[in-house]
Amino acid sequence: MCRSIKTLREPFTEDVTADDIEAAALQYVRKISGFRVPAAHNAEAFDKAVAAVAAATRELLETIEVRGSARRSPTG
Structure with missing residues (x-):
């Protein structure tokens, strides 16, 4: 896939912002x-x-559960 898209879930990324999500979406569409x-x-x-x-990325990040991590709301 696109190497410039970074993983946006814990523990890889702690503070996901709306800008992070938009940047990943833009790279994917490009x-x-x-x-x-x-x-x-x-x-x-x-x-x-x-x-x-x-939108799909936000929904995914808001609903997936990662073992050992507290659920958080991405988009800072």
Whole structure:
């Protein structure tokens, strides 16, 4: 996958911010779309995809349980 996306769950990352989630979502969409910056006619689709991936990431991080860790809310 994309090596620049870092693991956002404990114990790898203690304080996950909204910026961390957005950056990971952007990198994911860039990787799978093959576009670093989309053309104007694709910008809306690109932005929607980033928002959807970020929302799914937040939901995942809020609901997964890691043994030995207290549950926390990502997005600082």
